[in-house]
Amino acid sequence: MxxxxxxxxxxxxxxxxxxxxxxxxxxxxxxxxxxxxxxxxxxxxxxxxxxxxxxxxxxxxxxxxxxxxxxxxxxxxxxxxxxxxxxxxxxxxxxxxxxxxxxxxxxxxxxxxxxxxxxxxxxxxxxxxxxxxxxxxxxxxxxxxxxxxxxxxxxxxxxxxxxxxxxxxxxxxxxxxxxxxxxxxxxxxxxxxxxxxxxxxxxxxxxxxxxxxxxxxxxxxxxxxxxxxxxxxxxxxxxxxxxxxxxxxxxxxxxxxxxxxxxxxxxLLTDGNGNKLGKSAKGIDGSGFWLSAEKSSPFAFYQYFRQLHDDISAQLLLQFSLKEVEGILKIIEEHNNKLGKWIAQTHLADEMTSLVHGHEGLELARRCSQLLFNGSLDDLEKLEPETVKGLFGEASTFNIPKNSVKTLGEVAEITKPGGAQLMSKGALKINGVRISDPDQKLDVEKFLLKNQFSLICWGKRKFSLIQWL
The missing domain is CATH 3.40.50.620 (HUPs)
Known part of the structure; x- marks a missing residue:
């Protein structure tokens, strides 16, 4: 604290x-x-x-x-x-x-x-x-x-x-x-x-x-x-x-x-896991952590700050924020009194996303976050393909030709290095369904949402999108 x-x-x-x-x-x-x-x-x-x-x-x-x-x-x-x-x-x-x-x-x-x-x-x-x-x-x-x-x-x-x-x-x-x-x-x-x-x-x-x-x-x-x-x-x-x-x-x-x-x-700052905050850091989509929307989506950028540990978020808010110190200290006091409510994280995510990606980027990140963490697959399927792509951004979307992969393990490797081994430990969900057999044959039609996408989730909160070509 x-x-x-x-x-x-x-x-x-x-x-x-x-x-x-x-x-x-x-x-x-x-x-x-x-x-x-x-x-x-x-x-x-x-x-x-x-x-x-x-x-x-x-x-x-x-x-x-x-x-x-x-x-x-x-x-x-x-x-x-x-x-x-x-x-x-x-x-x-x-x-x-x-x-x-x-x-x-x-x-x-x-x-x-x-x-x-x-x-x-x-x-x-x-x-x-x-x-x-x-x-x-x-x-x-x-x-x-x-x-x-x-x-x-x-x-x-x-x-x-x-x-x-x-x-x-x-x-x-x-x-x-x-x-x-x-x-x-x-x-x-x-x-x-x-x-x-x-x-x-x-x-x-x-x-x-x-x-x-x-x-x-x-x-x-x-x-x-x-x-x-x-x-x-x-x-x-x-x-x-x-x-x-x-x-x-x-x-x-x-x-x-x-x-x-x-x-x-x-x-040189580190996150709650002791990792340096740099280009080798990993965003929520598993990609390197850049200030370009083409390399790290506004959604991934926003969620990186939003998911910081309580014990590091207050420090980073003080050190990153453009607000005056007195105002930040009031936010930190509220954060310390309500640990687990993501107060410092939300302030930091909002401000840094606005700074790097502008107000429009912040709104996209918020909409995508609301959809994934408080919505459902039905909500995602109701959206037009261009809307879905806009929410996730190119950096959080994998374009995979349907005939280029034969097993789910190959899909896992494309979306995350070493993914085949990780999925065998239960780390992968596709459209909310846990997949653990890397050798399972891929039937693309079974994993297609109505708007022709598949939603990938590594762990609890690292989301990305597959667009099948």
Whole structure:
């Protein structure tokens, strides 16, 4: 159960939009590490930040054509900064994605073609614009300031000679001590030169943004394990992947501009099962958990938050919500007094679905949820095929040719990896009927609803749809 005590700081520290935003991050327990560090007083960071411009940035490498749930915490933090009057810069890393971030890797990343990177960046730009438009709709304040940038715009003008000359500022010894680099070297794992230079590009991003947009504040994830905090020293960059990158960028900005800057790490969050909230998380339909309706339906997105454990939902509401902390605490108090009523989960699901998929997406998710959890198969059969497809979305619908599968085990494998083994344990229902024999011959006509669909349910609540072709 989440219990919170509000902390008050002297008004002299809360004089700028950036400082008020950082104070808000502290109240939400979203600051894991900073560079530079502030070991003595919480007010120290606010005093330091009071001299910084009200501009900040976070980066999103274009390694996929959609952001995922793990990016949502950074996004909501940037939106809240805008509500306080800051200007967040949402930086799409098409250039850095071409090089490859060595973090979390034991070998070289698979090379992504330039065409695919460009296409990914285009999708991310559209997605971020849509989310920021939805944020404006949800926000009670005036239109929120923000900028969406792409670092390929400055790297495409950089020659190899330009890059090598600017790299004289970086020390190889320091670069070898950066967490992901050191880990690969210590474990005798390969590391390409391009991945080794990733930290230089990231540092140069910050330098460019500081010079062109007066941006001296960066937000990123703390990518290490929580126990690393117990042993981390300020002089040892091996504990956190991002802390070393912060220091590299900090020194780069100071060397070139003479200005101080600030980096803050927010936590990598986990759900009630200890799984990281990221693209490897699984939605209610068993798919990866993305912010694109084509990859994860609004229904699956909504139900992910709606089905969070009571013991984690209050924390995530505080950390994700765009509402003011005081209002969230009232919701959490009601939630704690009525455990099992899904109060925090419903608030979180409603707000995040509206933010990512808009009001129309939220209504679709609610209708689908009402139909599946409070309706019947008769209610589903009464709907027109296009209505059913619209409710579930493409990401929660499997299109299977009738003649392509012969057994129910094959159907199970299509709808869930390892499904044949799971169904033998009673985990699968088709149209509400439990199916446990993977070798049972498939008679499609027996499993067709009147609108030519079949309803799949894994476990108690993980629904998806089959459209037979």
């Amino acid at each position: 989440l219990m919170l005590t509000r902390r008050y700081f002297s008004s002299k520290y809360l004089s700028t939009p950036l400082v008020r935003f950082i104070d808000d991050l502290q109240k939400r327990d979203l600051i894991v590490l900073t560079h530079p560090t502030f070991p003595f007083k919480e007010q120290d960071i606010l005093s330091y930040a009071s001299s910084l411009p009200n501009v900040l940035y976070a980066g999103f490498d274009a390694t996929a054509n959609s952001l995922h749930i793990g990016n949502l915490l950074i996004l909501t933090s940037l939106i809240r900064s805008s509500q306080f009057g800051c200007t967040p810069l949402l930086l799409i890393g098409e250039g850095t994605a071409a090089v490859g971030d060595p973090s979390g890797q034991t070998g070289d990343r698979q090379q992504i073609s330039r065409d695919e990177l460009n296409e990914n960046a285009r999708f991310l730009t559209e997605q971020l614009h849509k989310i920021m438009e939805n944020a404006n709709t949800l926000s009670a304040s005036k239109p929120l300031p923000f900028k969406i940038l792409n670092n390929i715009d400055w790297y495409k003008e950089t020659t190899m000679l330009d890059f090598l000359m600017s790299s004289r500022r970086f020390r190889v010894g320091d670069m070898l001590r950066i967490g992901p680099v050191k880990n690969r070297m210590d474990n005798d794992q390969t590391l390409s030169f391009s991945e080794f230079t990733y930290q230089i590009l990231q540092a140069n991003d910050w330098l460019f943004l500081s010079q062109k947009y007066d941006c001296l504040f960066q937000v990123n994830f703390f990518k290490s394990n929580p126990e690393d905090l117990l042993t981390m020293k300020t002089y040892n960059l091996g504990g956190s992947d991002q802390l070393g990158n912060f220091k590299t960028g900090f020194e780069n900005v100071r060397a070139e501009t003479g200005k101080q800057s600030l980096g803050i790490c927010v936590p």
